[in-house]
Amino acid sequence: METRSGENLATERQGGTAPKPRRGRPGGRGGMAPYLFVLPFFLIYAVFLIYPVLAAFRLSFYESSGFGGDTFAGLANYTRLLRDPRYLEALRNTTLYALASVFILSPLALLVAISIRSFVVPTATFKSFYRVVFFLPFITSFVVIALMFNLVFNNEFGLLNNALSSLGLPTLDWLRNERVALPAIILVGIWTYLGINALYFLAGLQNVPVEVIEAAAVDGAGRLQTFWRVTLPLLRPVILFVVVQATIFSYQIFEIPFLLTGGGPSDSTLTLAIYLYEVGFRQFDRGYAAAIGYSMAIIAIVLAAVQLLAARRFDR
Amino acid sequence: MRWWGAGWFGGNTLEFWAFDEGRANLARAAIETDAWKGAHGKMKVNFRIFPYEQMHDKLLTSLVSGKGAPDVADVEISRFSNFIKGDELPFIDLSDRIGDDINDVYKPAATDPWTWQGKIYGVGNELNTCVLAYRRDLMEDAGISTPFETWDDVVAAGEEISNNDRKMFALHDLAFGDHYMLSQSAGTAYFDDEGNYIGDNDRSVEAMQFLRDMVHDTGIAGIAPAVASDNWYPPQYRAAFRAEKFVALFGPPWHLSFLLTDVPDQSGDWTVQELPSGLGEGLPTANFGGTGQCVTTQSQNPDAAYDLVRIANLTTEGVVADFKARTAYPAYKPAYEDPALQKPTEYFGGQKLGQVYSDLAPGLPPFNQSTVWGQATEALNREVITPVMQDKKDAQTALTDLRATVEGMKQG
Numbered sequence: 001m002e003t004r005s006g007e008n009l010a011t012e013r014q015g016g017t018a019p020k021p022r023r024g025r026p027g028g029r030g031g032m033a034p035y036l037f038v039l040p041f042f043l044i045y046a047v048f049l050i051y052p053v054l055a056a057f058r059l060s061f062y063e064s065s066g067f068g069g070d071t072f073a074g075l076a077n078y079t080r081l082l083r084d085p086r087y088l089e090a091l092r093n094t095t096l097y098a099l100a101s102v103f104i105l106s107p108l109a110l111l112v113a114i115s116i117r118s119f120v121v122p123t124a125t126f127k128s129f130y131r132v133v134f135f136l137p138f139i140t141s142f143v144v145i146a147l148m149f150n151l152v153f154n155n156e157f158g159l160l161n162n163a164l165s166s167l168g169l170p171t172l173d174w175l176r177n178e179r180v181a182l183p184a185i186i187l188v189g190i191w192t193y194l195g196i197n198a199l200y201f202l203a204g205l206q207n208v209p210v211e212v213i214e215a216a217a218v219d220g221a222g223r224l225q226t227f228w229r230v231t232l233p234l235l236r237p238v239i240l241f242v243v244v245q246a247t248i249f250s251y252q253i254f255e256i257p258f259l260l261t262g263g264g265p266s267d268s269t270l271t272l273a274i275y276l277y278e279v280g281f282r283q284f285d286r287g288y289a290a291a292i293g294y295s296m297a298i299i300a301i302v303l304a305a306v307q308l309l310a311a312r313r314f315d316r
Numbered sequence: 317m318r319w320w321g322a323g324w325f326g327g328n329t330l331e332f333w334a335f336d337e338g339r340a341n342l343a344r345a346a347i348e349t350d351a352w353k354g355a356h357g358k359m360k361v362n363f364r365i366f367p368y369e370q371m372h373d374k375l376l377t378s379l380v381s382g383k384g385a386p387d388v389a390d391v392e393i394s395r396f397s398n399f400i401k402g403d404e405l406p407f408i409d410l411s412d413r414i415g416d417d418i419n420d421v422y423k424p425a426a427t428d429p430w431t432w433q434g435k436i437y438g439v440g441n442e443l444n445t446c447v448l449a450y451r452r453d454l455m456e457d458a459g460i461s462t463p464f465e466t467w468d469d470v471v472a473a474g475e476e477i478s479n480n481d482r483k484m485f486a487l488h489d490l491a492f493g494d495h496y497m498l499s500q501s502a503g504t505a506y507f508d509d510e511g512n513y514i515g516d517n518d519r520s521v522e523a524m525q526f527l528r529d530m531v532h533d534t535g536i537a538g539i540a541p542a543v544a545s546d547n548w549y550p551p552q553y554r555a556a557f558r559a560e561k562f563v564a565l566f567g568p569p570w571h572l573s574f575l576l577t578d579v580p581d582q583s584g585d586w587t588v589q590e591l592p593s594g595l596g597e598g599l600p601t602a603n604f605g606g607t608g609q610c611v612t613t614q615s616q617n618p619d620a621a622y623d624l625v626r627i628a629n630l631t632t633e634g635v636v637a638d639f640k641a642r643t644a645y646p647a648y649k650p651a652y653e654d655p656a657l658q659k660p661t662e663y664f665g666g667q668k669l670g671q672v673y674s675d676l677a678p679g680l681p682p683f684n685q686s687t688v689w690g691q692a693t694e695a696l697n698r699e700v701i702t703p704v705m706q707d708k709k710d711a712q713t714a715l716t717d718l719r720a721t722v723e724g725m726k727q728g
Binding site: 068156260266283 | 369372373376379380398399401402403404405406489490539541542543544545547552690691694697698699702703706708725
């Protein structure tokens with residue numbers, strides 16, 4: 001039996017023959033142990049996520065609305081979506097919310113980030129303070145947010161109506177008026193997510209090389225020109241991330257409208273997620289609810305893909 | 317043995333689910349009675365109280381999955397329709413077990429809401445006899461003669477009493493209860509005894525129009541404060557009564573009870589009477605609300621489970637305990653012999669409410685269940701109550717349009 005001396009071993013390590021990889025024993029390094037360590041996670045993931053997702057997919061092809069057996073319905077639940085006025089109303093409301101997230105929330109968040117980063121907020125202490133202030137809504141419980149905005153929007157003693165009447169403007173019953181209930185929900189959504197999106201942009205802004213900005217200044221570019229021609233193009237990955245994320249999350253919006261208006265009045269704030277819940281639990285139509293869930297997933301995936309493809313084409 | 321829920325703790329345990337602590341106490345009181353201890357002394361009862369939505373959702377899920385349901389569950393009236401869809405019902409038919417006890421209850425309140433196709437699947441203990449309640453002192457000060465004979469008299473009084481800061485009624489624009497009560501008083505319902513929608517008939521339209529007119533024509537009513545989590549009587553609504561913004565209401569005992577707890581300063585100033593005539597048939601009362609205890613088919617101890625339901629709902633001892641705990645007037649007739657239910661109520665100027673309610677109870681209209689009851693009433697809120705009460709649609713059109721929606725539900 002050949003034994004390797006320490007000298008030989010040292011020679012090998014200093015550039016001689018590369019050491020052969022050690023074969024692990026079962027249960028030793030490179031054996032079963034790592035798999036055993038990650039197994040609990042994958043088991044839980046499979047039981048609580050993968051299985052329900054697959055089961056819901058199967059369910060979406062069945063008529064399953066009561067006690068007793070399910071009957072195969074093919075695409076009936078999916079074709080029903082197109083004929084269901086409440087689903088279309090929910091889709092419309094959710095899309096409006098998503099559009100507001102992309103075209104109002106995202107630019108506002110960028111504006112806030114630039115303000116914190118640049119001359120508007122003068123000192124480092126203030127910058128930290130504003131970071132905290134803008135981030136707080138995002139970590140506040142939705143229930144607390146709903147309670148607070150119930151008071152803000154209250155018809156009789158609400159903050160908003162008090163402010164309006166003190167300015168001599170007409171007041172509104174914000175959460176009970178079909179015309180303004182959705183804008184009110186959008187306003188709460190913007191308030192809630194503005195800070196976190198501003199932080200994404202802030203992180204992006206901090207990654208813009210100072211040298212590039214300085215070079216632009218040397219070349220005679222003004223602040224605005226520098227922003228449009230240097231900063232914004234360099235922020236494109238962050239913008240894409242924020243927009244895609246805002247779109248995906250918008251199509252899942254549930255808590256804020258559910259807690260503030262319950263989807264009312266007369267479905268004016270009904271969202272896809274609230275409708276899914278209603279169909280699944282209040283109407284007890286499980287197959288159709290599963291189809292609504294998958295339609296939400298498909299819409300979010302398609303829109304995200306479109307945004308990513310558009311961004312890629314723009315990059316070229 | 318099942319995973320969680322009924323039977324999980326073995327044959328000597330019952331699982332009871334409720335969404336209200338007070339209602340759970342009704343069952344807790346039942347297991348303290350000699351009747352229970354004598355028959356099931358060794359039986360343990362686990363009580364679980366969940367939020368309203370969560371409890372019904374969990375109950376549905378566990379019953380559909382065939383695992384994890386309790387032995388006994390409280391099922392609120394508007395949620396029962398979800399459990400009667402399909403060929404198999406997840407609750408035990410209690411008709412035979414109830415037997416002759418059915419003669420001792422006011423059926424529209426005690427069993428109708430949990431009855432489907434002639435079989436009784438649940439028992440409720442609350443008598444939800446609707447009455448008109450108002451501030452007698454204010455009426456006297458204004459020289460208004462009471463009790464009110466007709467709704468016209470009420471409107472005339474309202475015109476006298478109401479001003480910019482004060483209205484007679486707070487009417488709901490997000491909840492169907494007001495219309496539900498008045499349409500019953502007018503002699504109609506949302507469904508016939510075969511579960512078909514009939515809510516667009518003349519009496520129903522008349523009731524809806526009357527509600528709308530009280531806000532927008534005669535101006536004797538305002539829109540009731542409401543929030544998404546409670547569109548019936550949230551704190552804002554109660555506060556408005558405390559501030560004397562509203563001085564009258566109509567509703568069942570559970571609704572009136574907020575006056576005693578939230579508007580204590582007006583004790584002695586209120587009075588109740590039967591619903592006035594003048595709308596349709598002008599029935600003196602209506603039925604609104606209720607929760608029934610149902611025994612699930614997953615129960616390993618259906619006999620003990622039913623005994624719990626029986627003692628809580630169909631014995632004087634059981635229902636009087638609940639009356640003493642939360643002023644729930646019982647649907648069990650013999651209980652009205654009990655002195656506790658004959659006591660005058662100071663808040664309502666010494667009126668004997670037990671007597672008032674039990675006198676009206678025989679006139680309760682029957683309740684017709686439907687597989688789409690819950691869905692239909694939610695659609696009613698959306699398509700009729702809100703637009704009509706906000707003066708955006710007329711009552712006839714709204715109730716007629718609702719027919720297509722409800723019939724669409726029945727076709728799936």
